[in-house]
Amino acid sequence: MSYKIYEINEDLLDVMPQEIRDLQFRATWGNPKRGVMDLPYSKELIEEHSLCAGCPESMALRYILASLPSPEDTIIVNSTGCTSLVFPHIALHTVHSLFGNQNAVASGIKRVLEWRFPDKVKDVVVLAGDGATVDIGLDCTLQSFFRQEKITTICFDNEVYANTGGQESGLTVKGHVFKMAPKGKQWDKVPFWQIAIDSGCHYVARLTVSSPKRVETVIKKAIYVAREVGPTYVHLYTPCILEIGLNSDDGLDEMRQRDKERFAFFEYVSDAAKEVIERKKEEGLL
Amino acid sequence: MMRKRVNIRMPALGGQGAVTAAHIIATAADYEGYYAVSNPFFGAEKRMAPAESYARIGLEPIFDRGEVVYPDVIMVFHPQVITMGKSYTMPFYSGIKRKGLIIINTEEDLLTDEDKERLESLDVKVLNFPATKLAIDIAGTELSTNMAMIGALFGAIGCVGLDAIEEGIKSRFLKKFVASGGTASLDSALERKFKKKLELIEKNLNTAKGAYDLAQRWAGEQGLEPFLPPPPKKVTV
Amino acid sequence: MYYVAEVINEECSKYNCKQCTLFCPEPNTLMYTDEEHHAFVVQERCKGCALCVYVCVNLLKRNAIHMIMPEVHAER
Amino acid sequence: MQATESVIYNRAGQRVVSPEYLLFEAPRTKHFMTGSEAVKEAVRRASVDASVSYPITPQSEAAHLIGELWVEGYVGVYFRGESEFGVMSEIAGCAMAGARTITTTSGPGTLRAFENFPMWAGTRIPVQLVLMARGVNSPLSIQPDNLEVGFLLDTGCMIWYAENAQDLFDMILAGFVVAEQPDVHVPVITVVDGFFVSHTREAIMLPPDDIALPPYNPYRAPMPVIDAEVPPGRFLRDPFVMKSNYISYATHASWQWEVRSAIERSRPYAKRYLKGLIEEFGDPSAELVFVACGTAAAQAKEAVRLLEDEGIKARVVKLKTIRPFPVEELKGAVKNAKYIFVPEFNVVGWLEREVRRYLYGHSDAEVIGSPRVAGGMTMPAEVIVQEVLKLTGKEVKHVL
Amino acid sequence: MATLGPSGFSPYPVAVYEGVLNPPPGKALMFNEIVDEELAMREAARAMLTRANPTIFPGPQVLYAWNEEAREKAKLVKRIAQVLGAKIIPMYDYRPKYPKIDPAVEINPNHPNLTIWHNRIKACIFVGVHCHYANVALKIIRAETDCFTIAMCGMAGHEDAMITLRDQHVEEMERFIKVAEEVKKELGK
Known part of the structure; x- marks a missing residue:
C-alpha cells in the first residue's frame, strides 16, 4: 500500500488542514535517497513535539525520520520516556507499549509482517532511551539480538533517566551524581555497543548526533542490514541538557566535546553486513 | 450396592511408568466402552522419587479429577512405597474403600499385622505380585513393570479385556509426532526406531497378558466378582 | 512570552549554508527558501533555544541569526 | 457453509x-x-x-x-x-x-x-x-x-x-x-x-x-492494524501520556469505559457460541445450589450425585464466563435457592466475592464460601458433601 | 459545556452499562430502541436538517484514498453534506495533537467536545472513524455536550451515539442520501 495511505481523497481535499495536505504534497515519500538535506525544504514526518527547547534528542529524531529509506513501510516501536512524548506526532504507524518491552513488541510485529507480506519490505525500527534499552528492557533487547530478529534498535543514550526527573541509569558514567546515586554512580558505564556486537548484531555504531550527515549514513546502513541480515544497533549520544545543567544552546557543543572521547565514532560491520553495505553503495543508496 | 465407579491410585517411583500405566488403563477402559479419565499427581517427579498417578473408570460421565483420595484399587509399583514411605499418603492405603483391592509389586509380604488387621476389617484383598520379575522374565526389561501391573489390574478386577488393553498400549506408543531428544532424525533412523517400537509393543503386550492370566487365576481363587457391571453402550470410533 | 529566533535575511543570503536549519531541534520550524536564498523561522513553532545562533555565530562565525522578543497578539 | x-x-x-x-x-x-x-x-x-x-x-x-x-x-x-x-x-x-x-x-x-x-x-x-x-x-x-x-x-x-x-x-x-x-x-x-x-x-x-x-x-479491527497499509499514518497505538493540553483525564476515562463496554458487548456473541454463559446440572427444583467454575464445578457435580444418594436434592450452576459475569443468568438460576455454596481452588475465594457482589440485594439465599482448598490440594466430592451436610445442619449418614 | 475542572468533571454515561447494545444486522439503534434502518435514517436526516450547525466528521477510512471503497465513500460524504447543508470537519488522525488543535477546522477523538463547543454543533455524523476512537469520542460528546450524535458505521455500530446505523457501505450511504432528500422535501427545505 505504501504512501498511498497518505493520499487524500480528492473530494475531501478542501476540508483537510494545511499540515495534512503538506504531508501528501511536500513530504518525501517513495524516495530511498531521501535524507537530512531534505530538512530545510520538505514537510517533515515529525510534526511538532513537546520536548525541551534545545534537546539534542529531538535533533536525532529529525535526522532519523528524514533518513528512513522507506518511511511509508516503516513501523516505529518506542518505549516509555522522553521519546514517548514525540511519537504521537510522527506520521507513521508507531507503537508505544510498555516500559522496556519495545524489542519484544518489535519482534512480534516484524515476524508477522514478514509472514503476512512476504513480497514487501517492512522495516521495523525500535527507538528508545538508555533506561528502556539497557536497564529495564535489557532482557528483551538482548534476546531480540540473540534471536537474530531483523529489526534496527536505536538507543538514545542521554546517560540518565530524564523523563522521571534525573535518576542514574546503567549508562550513566561512573562517579556522576544523579538522583538515586547521591554519592555518585558506583560502577562503570555499560559498554552496550560492545555487548550488542557480542550478542549477534551485524551492524553496530556509536556516535553523537553532532553531524546530521553521519547520522543519516549510519541509520541507512543499520536499516539496510537489518532488512537482509539480522539485528542492528545504533547507540546515539543525546545529552539531557537539563539534567547535566547546560543551557538550551549548549547541546551541540556538549556533543562535539564527547565526539573526542567516550562517544568517538565507532562502527562494527559483520561480513554479511559488509556485503549489503557495499551493494547499497553501488546502487547509490548509501 | 454395585459399584458405579472404580477409582485407582498408583503410588510408584519416578521412572517406573505409572503415568503411562494410568493413561493406558483409561484408554483401554474407554475402548471397552466405559467412561474413563486418567491423570498424574501434579508435581516435579524425578527418578526414584515418589510419583503417583490415577485412573477412574465408570458407568456414567466422570467429572471427578485430581488425586484419588478414596480409591477402590491401589497399585503399589515399588516396595519402597511401603518400606521407605515413598508415598503421598500415609499409610499408603489410607482412604481405601470397603471391598477394595491392593496390588503390590513384591515377592514378599510387606505388610505388618496391624496393616493386615485394618485391611481385613475393610474386606480389602491384597495381591502380592512380582511384577518386575515377570517383566524381566517375559520382556527382558524391568521397564515393562508397568505393563505387568496393568495386566494384573484387569486380570483381578475384570471388566476390561485383552483386546482393549492392546488398544491402550498401541495408542500410547504409536504417537504421530515425536519432538524430543537430539536433532531431527534421518528417515532410516526413524524406520529403525519404528521397528524397535513394534518389537517393544509386542513385548509389552506379552508381559501384560502374562500378568493378566496370573491375576485372573488369583481372582478366581479369591472369589472376586468383576468390579463393574458390563460397560454401557457407547459410540466407539 | 519568550525569545524566538529571527534570520537576518540580507546577511544570511550572502551564504548558501543551511546549517542552522539542520541543527534546529524543532521540526518544520527553521526552513530555507531557495527563491529568496535565506533561511526563515516559523516563529509560532520556535521554542527559543538559540542553538541556531550558536551554529551561525559561534561555529560558523557569521551573524545571520539572532534572538528577538516577538510581538504576541491575542488569538484571531 | x-x-x-x-x-x-x-x-x-x-x-x-x-x-x-x-x-x-x-x-x-x-x-x-x-x-x-x-x-x-x-x-x-x-x-x-x-x-x-x-x-x-x-x-x-x-x-x-x-x-x-x-x-x-x-x-x-x-x-x-x-x-x-x-x-x-x-x-x-x-x-x-x-x-x-x-x-x-x-x-x-x-x-x-x-x-x-x-x-x-x-x-x-x-x-x-x-x-x-x-x-x-x-x-x-x-x-x-x-x-x-x-x-x-x-x-x-x-x-x-x-x-x-x-x-x-x-x-x-x-x-x-x-x-x-x-x-x-x-x-x-x-x-x-x-x-x-x-x-x-x-x-x-x-x-x-x-x-x-x-x-x-x-x-475489521476497531483500531488500525499496525502494518502501514491503513490510514491514518499518524497513529499511536496507545493512550497519550504526553504533556499536551486538554487530553488527559477525559480521554483516559472514556477509553477505560470503552474497554469495559467491549466486554459487555461480548455477551450476546458468547451466549451464542458457548451455548449460554452458564450450564446447569442436577435437580432444577433443588434449594441447595453450588455456584462454581472449572474443576470446582466438576467436583460439585460429583457431590450432587453423592447427595442424591443421601436423599438431598442439589444442583450446580457452572459459570462459563467470569468476565463478562453472567449476572442475569445467575440471578435466574438461584431464584429458589436457600443455600449457595461456592467451592473454590484458592485461598481468597474470589468467586465467592463475585457471587456476593452480583447477588447482593437479589437473592435471599445464604452464600457460603466453602469448601475452599488451596496450594494444590484436591477437592474430593466426599469433602464437599461433608461440608454441605455440616453447614446445612443435615445429618451425616454417609460414611467415607 | 463542562463547568468543573479543566476538561469537565463528567460522570461518564456509558450506553452498554444502561443495557443498550448494538443493533442486530439489518437493524438500527435509536437511543435505546432497535428500529428499522429506514426509520433511523429518516430521524438522523431530520436531526441534521433541523438542528443548528450540523456537521459531518469523516474519519481516516473515508478521508484517504487507500482503497476503492474509500474513494466512493468520500464522494458520498460530500454529497450527504450537500443534501443536509452540513459542514465537514475532518478527524484525519487519532493522535493527541501538540500543542493544540484548531477547533474551527479539525476534530480530535481525544477531546471532540472542543470542536463541538467552538462551532456550536447540535447534530453530527461520524463516518469512517475506526470503531474504538469513535466510541471514545462519542462517550465524551455524550457526557459534555448537547450534540445529537449519529454514527454511520461500516461494522457493528456505536451504541453511545443517539442514532447508530450499522454495516453502512456505498449502497447504504446512497440510500441514506435518498432518504435525506425526501425528508428535506417534507420539511420544505
Whole structure:
C-alpha cells in the first residue's frame, strides 16, 4: 500500500488542514535517497513535539525520520520516556507499549509482517532511551539480538533517566551524581555497543548526533542490514541538557566535546553486513 | 450396592511408568466402552522419587479429577512405597474403600499385622505380585513393570479385556509426532526406531497378558466378582 | 512570552549554508527558501533555544541569526 | 457453509467453514487425549497466524504442541520468547501487526507477564491466552490453585473458564470468534485449572481436522492494524501520556469505559457460541445450589450425585464466563435457592466475592464460601458433601 | 459545556452499562430502541436538517484514498453534506495533537467536545472513524455536550451515539442520501 495511505481523497481535499495536505504534497515519500538535506525544504514526518527547547534528542529524531529509506513501510516501536512524548506526532504507524518491552513488541510485529507480506519490505525500527534499552528492557533487547530478529534498535543514550526527573541509569558514567546515586554512580558505564556486537548484531555504531550527515549514513546502513541480515544497533549520544545543567544552546557543543572521547565514532560491520553495505553503495543508496 | 465407579491410585517411583500405566488403563477402559479419565499427581517427579498417578473408570460421565483420595484399587509399583514411605499418603492405603483391592509389586509380604488387621476389617484383598520379575522374565526389561501391573489390574478386577488393553498400549506408543531428544532424525533412523517400537509393543503386550492370566487365576481363587457391571453402550470410533 | 529566533535575511543570503536549519531541534520550524536564498523561522513553532545562533555565530562565525522578543497578539 | 459453490481454503490448506458449522454442525468423532492435546487440536482448526511460547509447568506441553503445528504448517509464526513478560509483549506485537494470536501460561508466569494484560485490553487486540492456572509463590508451588485468576479479573480482558478438555477445545475456537467481533475486540483469557485439565486424559469429541475457522481479518479491527497499509499514518497505538493540553483525564476515562463496554458487548456473541454463559446440572427444583467454575464445578457435580444418594436434592450452576459475569443468568438460576455454596481452588475465594457482589440485594439465599482448598490440594466430592451436610445442619449418614 | 475542572468533571454515561447494545444486522439503534434502518435514517436526516450547525466528521477510512471503497465513500460524504447543508470537519488522525488543535477546522477523538463547543454543533455524523476512537469520542460528546450524535458505521455500530446505523457501505450511504432528500422535501427545505 505504501504512501498511498497518505493520499487524500480528492473530494475531501478542501476540508483537510494545511499540515495534512503538506504531508501528501511536500513530504518525501517513495524516495530511498531521501535524507537530512531534505530538512530545510520538505514537510517533515515529525510534526511538532513537546520536548525541551534545545534537546539534542529531538535533533536525532529529525535526522532519523528524514533518513528512513522507506518511511511509508516503516513501523516505529518506542518505549516509555522522553521519546514517548514525540511519537504521537510522527506520521507513521508507531507503537508505544510498555516500559522496556519495545524489542519484544518489535519482534512480534516484524515476524508477522514478514509472514503476512512476504513480497514487501517492512522495516521495523525500535527507538528508545538508555533506561528502556539497557536497564529495564535489557532482557528483551538482548534476546531480540540473540534471536537474530531483523529489526534496527536505536538507543538514545542521554546517560540518565530524564523523563522521571534525573535518576542514574546503567549508562550513566561512573562517579556522576544523579538522583538515586547521591554519592555518585558506583560502577562503570555499560559498554552496550560492545555487548550488542557480542550478542549477534551485524551492524553496530556509536556516535553523537553532532553531524546530521553521519547520522543519516549510519541509520541507512543499520536499516539496510537489518532488512537482509539480522539485528542492528545504533547507540546515539543525546545529552539531557537539563539534567547535566547546560543551557538550551549548549547541546551541540556538549556533543562535539564527547565526539573526542567516550562517544568517538565507532562502527562494527559483520561480513554479511559488509556485503549489503557495499551493494547499497553501488546502487547509490548509501 | 454395585459399584458405579472404580477409582485407582498408583503410588510408584519416578521412572517406573505409572503415568503411562494410568493413561493406558483409561484408554483401554474407554475402548471397552466405559467412561474413563486418567491423570498424574501434579508435581516435579524425578527418578526414584515418589510419583503417583490415577485412573477412574465408570458407568456414567466422570467429572471427578485430581488425586484419588478414596480409591477402590491401589497399585503399589515399588516396595519402597511401603518400606521407605515413598508415598503421598500415609499409610499408603489410607482412604481405601470397603471391598477394595491392593496390588503390590513384591515377592514378599510387606505388610505388618496391624496393616493386615485394618485391611481385613475393610474386606480389602491384597495381591502380592512380582511384577518386575515377570517383566524381566517375559520382556527382558524391568521397564515393562508397568505393563505387568496393568495386566494384573484387569486380570483381578475384570471388566476390561485383552483386546482393549492392546488398544491402550498401541495408542500410547504409536504417537504421530515425536519432538524430543537430539536433532531431527534421518528417515532410516526413524524406520529403525519404528521397528524397535513394534518389537517393544509386542513385548509389552506379552508381559501384560502374562500378568493378566496370573491375576485372573488369583481372582478366581479369591472369589472376586468383576468390579463393574458390563460397560454401557457407547459410540466407539 | 519568550525569545524566538529571527534570520537576518540580507546577511544570511550572502551564504548558501543551511546549517542552522539542520541543527534546529524543532521540526518544520527553521526552513530555507531557495527563491529568496535565506533561511526563515516559523516563529509560532520556535521554542527559543538559540542553538541556531550558536551554529551561525559561534561555529560558523557569521551573524545571520539572532534572538528577538516577538510581538504576541491575542488569538484571531 | 455447505451450499456455497466456491470453497475457500486457509493458508494451511484447510477448508474454511463458518464458526457455527465448525462448532455445532460438523460431525464429531471421539478421541482420548489430555487437555494440552485438546489445545493443539483447537489451534489446528483455528487458522492461527502466530504463537509465542515459554516453558512453565503445567502449560509447557500445550505450548510444545502448538510448535508442532507450526512445523506441520498450521501456524504461521512460532518461537520461544525470553520470559512471560517478553512473550506477552511479542504476542502483542504479533496481534498489532494483524495476526490471530494465541499463547499459554501458568501461575508465576502469569504474574511475570502481568503488566501486559491491561495493555492488551487497552490496545484492543483480540489475542487469546490459554491460562492453565497453578499456584503462585511463595513458597514455590507447581500445584493446581487458581488464585491468579482473581488478580486477572479487572485487566479489561474477557475471562472464560473451561471445566474440562472438551470445554477447552470448544472455548478456544469460540474465543477467537467472539474476541474478534469488531465491537468486542478485546483479549480473551480462557482459563482451565492446570493439571486437572492439562494433564488429565479423557474422551473428547472433535470435528474433522481438514476444516478450520475463517482467517482473522485485521481490517475489521476497531483500531488500525499496525502494518502501514491503513490510514491514518499518524497513529499511536496507545493512550497519550504526553504533556499536551486538554487530553488527559477525559480521554483516559472514556477509553477505560470503552474497554469495559467491549466486554459487555461480548455477551450476546458468547451466549451464542458457548451455548449460554452458564450450564446447569442436577435437580432444577433443588434449594441447595453450588455456584462454581472449572474443576470446582466438576467436583460439585460429583457431590450432587453423592447427595442424591443421601436423599438431598442439589444442583450446580457452572459459570462459563467470569468476565463478562453472567449476572442475569445467575440471578435466574438461584431464584429458589436457600443455600449457595461456592467451592473454590484458592485461598481468597474470589468467586465467592463475585457471587456476593452480583447477588447482593437479589437473592435471599445464604452464600457460603466453602469448601475452599488451596496450594494444590484436591477437592474430593466426599469433602464437599461433608461440608454441605455440616453447614446445612443435615445429618451425616454417609460414611467415607 | 463542562463547568468543573479543566476538561469537565463528567460522570461518564456509558450506553452498554444502561443495557443498550448494538443493533442486530439489518437493524438500527435509536437511543435505546432497535428500529428499522429506514426509520433511523429518516430521524438522523431530520436531526441534521433541523438542528443548528450540523456537521459531518469523516474519519481516516473515508478521508484517504487507500482503497476503492474509500474513494466512493468520500464522494458520498460530500454529497450527504450537500443534501443536509452540513459542514465537514475532518478527524484525519487519532493522535493527541501538540500543542493544540484548531477547533474551527479539525476534530480530535481525544477531546471532540472542543470542536463541538467552538462551532456550536447540535447534530453530527461520524463516518469512517475506526470503531474504538469513535466510541471514545462519542462517550465524551455524550457526557459534555448537547450534540445529537449519529454514527454511520461500516461494522457493528456505536451504541453511545443517539442514532447508530450499522454495516453502512456505498449502497447504504446512497440510500441514506435518498432518504435525506425526501425528508428535506417534507420539511420544505
